[in-house]
Amino acid sequence: MSTVLLSAPAPKIPAKPPAPPKPPAGLFARRTKLIGSENAFRIGPQIREIESRGGKVIKCNLGEPDFPLARHIADEVKRQIDLDQTHYCDPQGILPLREAVARTMSARRGISITPDRVVVFPGGKPPIGLTQQTYCNPRDEVIYPSPGYPIYESFATYLSLKPVPLHLREAADFSFTGRELAALITKRTRVIILNFPSNPTGGVVSAEQLEEIADVIRRKAPPQARIYSDEIYEDILFDGNVHHSIASLPGMVERTIIASGVSKSYAWTGGRVGWAVFPTAEEAAVFRNLNINYFSCIPAYNQMGAAVALESPLSAAEMARMRAAFLERRDLMVAGLNAIPGISCRKPGGAFYLFPNIAGVCRDLGAVAAHRKLPPALRERTSPATLVQMFLLWSHLVATMDRRSFGRIGSEGQHYLRLSIATALADLQTGLQRIRAAAQDHDGFQKFIKAGQHLC
């Protein structure tokens, strides 16, 4: 055998393949330039590049709980596959799941939801864009929190709507007052997005604040304006906070879309099961038809798993375990970040994100000055916090997200990072040491800027 191999002719080195053709000019519709993205996913290739060279990155970028799917849910999914629940199913969502959503959401919020108003989607994300498509014509206005989940702003620009950021103030624990909301509502307002607990700030809302918000909406919002209440972090609350939904307040269920799903509560981001409850069955039917057009349906075996997740008595203990882990990490990280000169970090009441103010670090490293000196085209695409984010990633191997990743419009001059604490405690401790080192690495930062790579 080996003689045959030895006498075989040397393999030919293939010629360098020709460069793939570039897409022709004008190929893409103009709107493709208007859509944003979720940078937590976009920096994945950069992390892989660093790791392929042997670096180990501490990943505080993705909002993905680092726990396995609970046994009782996984077992149900497997059982349903064995029962051959692997075919097309109801595009609105299978009835057992819609019934489970209706029962659990009604009980928790003290309202009455029927399954014909529930629509199941592939995750909590799709109803965000579909809602804007359904209720808005070009130039209609969408009010959304900023900093906020980036998909809110992304779709508003993509659909040529008017994005109206509602800026959350750190001093108000990243909440807002009724008066601040009132100032943004006009007769063109069609969607008002709320997100408590919040991504990226972890901010929560009190019953009194919601009353104030509901009061403004009752008085000022046009009757066609819908509230989109993104409650996907409803189960992740600390310090005795309880979840409040605006839909529970008088006159609100009639105009609120309540969205949630399995990704965060059950650490099941890969299940791709989310849902929204609509004010009327007629509206749900419109979204059912959108599902037919876009997705046909969502895998029935995962939906059956989601129904078990919602109603099994075993789920509560799993969630409590996850919350306890997040709480321990939150406390460790908030204390650790606050001990670093140039950083101040509020203690979030929910979700699994920290949103430290890094204005001092931006100043001390020279990021504000470096940003000011960039060529205008590049300066536009980055920010001082982005420069620090990239420096942390490429020079100190910690993946975080910058403020700009959570709504760009009006974000200038705001110096924050978002850290996901859905990462093992030991990794977070390493991450903290690296952030501390980076915050004092003035020379390293200057070299990084001089090299001129990865600045946005």
Ligand SMILES: Cc1ncc(COP(=O)(O)O)c(C=O)c1O
């Ligand atoms: C506020 C908010 N809404 C919706 C989603 C989307 O969740 P899913 O992964 O279920 O699509 C996320 C995910 O990070 C989120 O943070």
